[in-house]
Amino acid sequence: MTSNHIQVWIQFGLIDIGVLLLVGLVTYLTIPWWYRWAFERVFRRFVRILFEDPYTSNLAEGLTAVQKFGVQWIIENELRSHEGRPLAKPIGTTRQFPHFDGLLFSPAQLQRRPLNHQVSVVSETVIGRRADRPMIVSMPILISAMGYGVALNKPFVRSLMKGAAMAGVASNTGQGAWLPEFRALAKHLVVQVHDAPWHPSREALRTADMIEVRLGQGANAGCGTVIYPEDLTKHIANDFGLPDALTTGCYIPAGVSEANHRGALRRLVHYLRSVSGGAPIAVKIAASHSLEQDLAIAVRAGFDVIVVDGAQGGTHSSPAILVDDFGLPTLVALCRAQKFLVDHGLRSRIDLIISGGIRTPGDMLKALALGADAVYIGTAALFAATHTQIVDTIPFEPPTAIAWAKGSKRRSFDEDRGAISLDKFLTSCVEEMKLGARALGKTSLHDVNAKDLVAWQEDVARITGVPLV
Structure with a gap:
């Protein structure tokens, strides 16, 4: 190509650029006119369709469906239509049950004086106080x-586990695989007993700071859990000791088989207490309307700690x-469990842990006031650990994409950053709870009680028995 050809192409290029700039300028200067003209034509056409088409073929029919079902339920039903199997729902329910929001603390003023910030407030918590080696944690918050x-x-x-250890609280192995590295990382480790093929070994039980027999939980009642092959990785299947699960999936049975016979349940508690050298033995149950009968069975079995999941x-x-x-709402479950233990003279023998929708330091302190010795947090801890790392997932993936076992962004998660965030969250929570205790004139979180509360919602007053304002 000669230099003359190059010059011609440059000239044409400059002309094209000039034309584009001119068109752009004209378009910009005439926006007020053509934009209004186009908008009015589209808007008028839309209004005619909306107001003239029969309702059966009208776009407004969709608005009726949204109002009737709600956006969430429409999405969930569409997922059912796509998957053709029970819809697996994460995090928990969005139903608005009576909760701790319906309660307020009554601050100390003249009859009882609030305390200055310099006054120390005890947060240390003993779980399984009657056990040979109770679990002593820095605050009444467990993971x-x-x-x-x-x-x-x-x-x-x-x-x-790292973040919980930094804060001096306990973490729980759940129904997953127990690994020696978890024991090495955790300062206080709760080992959960279940009937899956990878159930905890004798060694795992021996080193536990508390053992928790899982019979049920608020999010899936007392049912078993199906783990589909697509939710597993090769490493997880190997750690489960089930390499074939990558093609077959696996199943966690409902509860433990010993729960089918009360004598067997007592023998299980005795065995766990023996093998652990006297660690507290807890039972985790979903709250049902038969809660008191379930608690009576747990008491007769000899459990040191009862965990009720709302x-x-x-x-x-x-x-x-x-x-x-x-299930029963967490607030209802807590109040009924506390009343049962008090009425039967068991409050000094058995510790009570509540879980299910515990979100804030206010929730936590109110739970203690209503009788809980400690609270479990799950979702709050999960999001505390993800913290600003969610920028690696949103807006195209959910924040939990870095947390779930097969999450699409799991490899981008920095576990040390997550641990620091969780530690700070737990520290912030307990310091706020201490501020609340000082505002009530109390020097221990465990001195806060139902007399420090009032209810501003009638149903919450009825459930808790505290005065209605």
Whole structure:
């Protein structure tokens, strides 16, 4: 190509650029005219269609459906239409049950004086006070069961255990695989007993700071759990000791078989107490309307700690019908469990842990006031650990894409950053609770009681028995 040809092409290029600039300028200067003209034509056409088409073929029919069902239920039903199997729903229900929001603390003023910031407030908590080696944690907040492979990927579980250890609280192995590295990372480790093929070994039980027999939970009642092949990785299947699960999937049975016979349940508690050298033995149950009968059976079996999970409890994935339509609200479960233990003279013998929808330091302190010795947090801890790392997932993936066992962004998660975030969250929560105790004139979080509360919602006053303002 000669220099003359190059010059011609340059000239044409400059002309094209000039024409584009001129068109752009004209378009910009005439926007007020053509934009209004186009908008009015489209808008008028839309209004005619909306107001003239029969309702059966009218776009407004969709608005009726949205109002009737709600956006969430429409999406969930569409997912059912796509998958053709029980819809696995994460995190928990969005139903608005009576909750701790209906309660307020009554601050100390003249009759009882509030305390200055310099006054120390005790947060240390003893779990399993009658056990030979009770679990002593720095605050009445524990990290709930979120198992490796069942719910979370290994780095995320490690992060939770590191963060809990920094804060001096306990973390829970859940129904996932127990690994020696988890014991090494955790300062206080709760080992959960279940009937899956990878159930904890004698060694795992021996080194536990508390053992928790899982019979049920708020998000899936007392049902078993199906783990589909597509939710597993090769490493998880190998850690489960089930390499074939990559093609067959696997199943966690409902509860433990010993729960079918009360004598067997007592023998299980005795065995666990013996093999652990006297660690507290807890039982985790979903709150049902037969709660008192369930508690009586647990007491006779000899459990040191009872964990009651309310209907707001979440999980990685459970059938939506169990998440949304089963169980008792956490507030109801707590009050009924506390009343049962007090009425039967068991309050000094058995510790009570509540879980399910515990979100804030206010929720936590109110739970203590209503009788809980400690609370489990799951979703709150999960999001505390993800913290600003969610920028690696949103807006195209959910924040939990870095947390779930097969999450699409799991490899981008920094477990040490997550641990630091969780530690700061837990520290912030307990410091706020201490501020609340000082405002009530109390020097221990465990001195806060129901007399410090008032209710501003009638149903909450009825459920809790505290005065209605």
